[in-house]
């Protein structure tokens with residue numbers, strides 16, 4: 450029973466004003482804007498601070514939400530191009546080749562004066578900051594508001610990364626392919642040194658920020674994770690051995706949205722081909738049998754060598770199933786195997802540019818997802834109940850692969866070779882390997898049926914998590930409540946100080 454006093458207190462409360470600071474990557478901007486929207490749907494006044502090119506990615510999503518009556522807006526600030534030595538218009542890691550995307554991190558310190566000014570001017574009730582901006586914790590402290598971290602990675606990957614950074618278990622490992630155990634997790638897990646992101650073992654710009662990042666996270670009110678308790682809650686004990694902050698599992702974020710109007714344009718705001726791509730995919734899907742299509746997409750900033758793209762094409766062809774393959778414009782076409790498009794005509798669709806991934810994954814025609822294991826893609830695949838072929842190419846994606854393949858057994862690896870998170874093209878995945886992996890989840894047989902069944906069961910849990918009173922629904926409410934309580938405690942403490 451809700452007490453009258455609590456209800457009255459709640460009625461007295463003015464809406465919270467929250468500011469959100471996303472990092473300069475689509476895989477960070479898109480989910481954080483989604484979180485801002487879902488909080489706005491619960492009465493929060495949400496403002497997203499973004500540089501012009503990043504704002505353009507999500508403008509239609511934000512405008513749609515505002516038009517529907519939600520209190521949500523974008524507040525643009527200039528990207529420090531001149532200061533960071535980046536050409537004008539390069540504001541997102543996808544605008545650089547993967548080998549140079551770390552250059553975006555040079556811009557981070559130069560954003561501080563502007564963000565400090567804007568937060569000071571608008572004085573929100575809390576700032577939800579991407580982990581890449583550790584000093585937002587100092588700004589928040591000065592303003593007397595809580596800072597909340599948004600970690601765009603999964604919870605297991607967050608825990609392993611923190612362990613790998615603090616304990617450096619790969620320090621004395623001489624061979625790149627040597628498997629090292631990650632201790633104290635609820636299940637065994639081995640990682641090769643080459644599967645660890647370079648910034649956890651190398652001296653990169655971002656690497657130098659990492660100590661500061663973990664210190665800032667520890668000093669924050671808590672951590673927002675785009676995941677759900679039934680999926681990754683098992684790692685909470687492990688996390689709490691190091692961190693005493695709160696966690697809110699609010700995902701799968703994309704699932705909460707899968708029926709909304711904006712899902713078809715999600716994140717594709719700057720690609721002029723995105724709208725045409727959507728129409729083409731949906732029309733082609735309508736001709737395919739249920740669960741027959743293999744959807745292959747590698748996120749917002751992958752880049753494969755011509756040799757690897759050729760093998761991928763031949764593998765998709767050899768697997769024998771209809772496929773929709775999303776290829777980045779920057780990949781060109783020279784690698785295309787001779788006669789490939791003719792041979793797969795009607796059975797395979799090669800799409801260039803941006804695909805409306807969340808909408809496509811939930812289409813009845815799709816039967817499997819070949820993914821680079823970016824965290825958003827993993828959650829989107831889980832939400833759609835799809836078995837996955839895992840093909841990690843960098844950052845923390847090899848850790849995500851372990852979760853999918855070893856722990857949950859809802860996917861199979863594209864290749865059994867130990868590959869490299871620093872150079873995705875170092876070990877080429879052969880066409881025969883890819884075809885075999887696709888077959889092992891798409892073809893008949895007990896093992897394939899088991900993988901598909903587990904994927905469907907997990908999707909049901911994901912849906913239940915975001916439904917009313919589900920675990921993620923409750924965590925989203927708790928997040929709001931925790932910010933109110935933080936302010937109530939502050940007022941009480943100030944009152945006591947006055948009494949004294």
Ligand code: UDP
Nearest residue numbers: 476748749750803804805806823824825826
């Ligand atoms: N995405 C999309 N269409 C594309 C490529 C990517 O909608 O053609 C979306 C995808 O649904 C996901 C995000 O972009 O939400 C990519 O994030 P993820 O963490 O999967 O990978 P990243 O791009 O950060 O490596």
